[in-house]
Amino acid sequence: xxxxxxxxxxxxxxxxxxxxxxxxxxxxxxxxxxxxxxxxxxxxxxxxxxxxxxxxxxxxxxxxxxxxxxxxxxxxxxxxxxxxxxxxxxxxxxxxxxxxxxxxxxxxxxxxxxxxxxxxxxxxxxxxxxxxxxxxxxxxxxxxxxxxxxxxxxxxxxxxxxxxxxxxxxxxxxxxxxxxxxxxxxxxxxxxxxxxxxxxxxxxxxxxxxxxxxxxxxxxxxxxxxxxxxxxxxxxxxxxxxxxxxxxxxxxxxxxxxxxxxxxxxxxxxxxxxxxxxxxxxxx
Amino acid sequence: xxxxxxxxxxxxxxxxxxxxxxxxxxxxxxxxxxxxxxxxxxxxxxxxxxxxxxxxxxxxxxxxxxxxxxxxxxxxxxxxxxxxxxxxxxxxxxxxxxx
Numbered sequence: 171x172x173x174x175x176x177x178x179x180x181x182x183x184x185x186x187x188x189x190x191x192x193x194x195x196x197x198x199x200x201x202x203x204x205x206x207x208x209x210x211x212x213x214x215x216x217x218x219x220x221x222x223x224x225x226x227x228x229x230x231x232x233x234x235x236x237x238x239x240x241x242x243x244x245x246x247x248x249x250x251x252x253x254x255x256x257x258x259x260x261x262x263x264x265x266x267x268x269x270x271x272x273x274x275x276x277x278x279x280x281x282x283x284x285x286x287x288x289x290x291x292x293x294x295x296x297x298x299x300x301x302x303x304x305x306x307x308x309x310x311x312x313x314x315x316x317x318x319x320x321x322x323x324x325x326x327x328x329x330x331x332x333x334x335x336x337x338x339x340x341x342x343x344x345x346x347x348x349x350x351x352x353x354x355x356x357x358x359x360x361x362x363x364x365x366x367x368x369x370x371x372x373x374x375x376x377x378x379x380x381x382x383x384x385x386x387x388x389x390x391x392x393x394x395x396x397x398x399x400x401x402x403x404x405x406x407x408x409x410x411x412x413x414x415x416x417x418x419x420x421x422x423x424x425x426x427x428x429x430x431x432x433x434x435x436x437x438x439x440x441x442x443x444x445x446x447x448x449x450x451x452x453x454x
Numbered sequence: 455x456x457x458x459x460x461x462x463x464x465x466x467x468x469x470x471x472x473x474x475x476x477x478x479x480x481x482x483x484x485x486x487x488x489x490x491x492x493x494x495x496x497x498x499x500x501x502x503x504x505x506x507x508x509x510x511x512x513x514x515x516x517x518x519x520x521x522x523x524x525x526x527x528x529x530x531x532x533x534x535x536x537x538x539x540x541x542x543x544x545x546x547x548x549x550x551x552x553x
Contacts (some may be wrong), residue, residue: 319512386488
């Protein structure tokens with residue numbers, strides 16, 4: 171055992187073939203995930219691609235001997251941070267895809283050029299450093315990775331650790347302050363609400379949304395007997411945002427087309443007055 | 455294989471993240487690209503730790519994760535409150551200070 175550790179502590183020039191294979195396969199996937207994060211139009215897809223990249227990075231941490239960090243990466247990053255991202259994407263609107271219109275002319279090409287130059291600079295910096303050999307973590311991890319990290323955190327880095335705690339508390343308070351909304355008016359009492367309801371325009375419950383048989387969704391206004399949509403049946407929030415899906419006109423035209431097709435199949439000659447308009451609807 | 459390859463991968467991921475920050479206009483995606491850059495830095499730290507044979511790099515990466523968590527909490531709160539007031543998560547729309 172000690173001989174093995176001694177061997178691991180000396181400078182070595184390469185890793186095992188298995189690790190190289192893992193690096194090239196997973197590294198490709200990680201880069202693909204990163205590219206998808208940047209270039210996917212929808213924020214949800216970006217978030218999922220980023221989560222994949224982060225899991226692969228966790229595998230790389232494990233391969234590099236950072237066992238504690240590998241687990242923390244999965245728990246904290248993919249478990250907590252990415253899920254937080256998904257929640258915010260859900261709050262802010264999944265449907266809001268980025269528009270592809272450029273607001274600053276040539277910004278995209280300039281950004282790609284800058285990125286390319288920066289990447290070349292970084293790669294040249296890494297390539298210039300003489301890094302032919304490496305030490306390996308065999309000796310540092312001899313008493314266990316977590317124990318080694320704990321020994322460092324609670325001795326050498328103890329002040330940084332304490333300040334980190336203060337930072338986390340500040341961040342939590344900051345998030346609460348930023349998202350908290352002060353109530354500007356007094357909350358209505360139950361009595362006031364009931365009086366408002368009895369004296370208001372609508373005594374019975376509001377009509378239900380959704381059009382049965384063809385559509386059944388909360389953003390579709392229910393149809394009145396004459397076929398016009400009842401705006402009141404859609405939730406107030408959706409009404410204010412203008413997110414009502416109106417299907418009354420297309421539903422009626424669909425129905426007309428369907429009737430027309432049925433008549434054609436039955437080879438009935440429709441000589442009624444609605445024939446011309448039916449043809450017109452069907453051809454649409 | 456030399457662990458230097460991990461450094462090249464970290465540099466590549468960092469570059470992709472930086473390009474994403476410049477290209478994208480959805481604030482949430484910009485934020486995700488910043489996370490990608492932080493992760494690339496962490497990979498570089500972990501690799502350095504292995505190359506030098508001590509655990510200091512891993513401790514720094516650990517602190518980076520904590521700072522990233524705090525940053526995400528505050529940043530997402532800002533995005534949510536911005537969305538509430540302006541009904542958009544695009545960074546182009548927050549241009550009230552423009553002359």
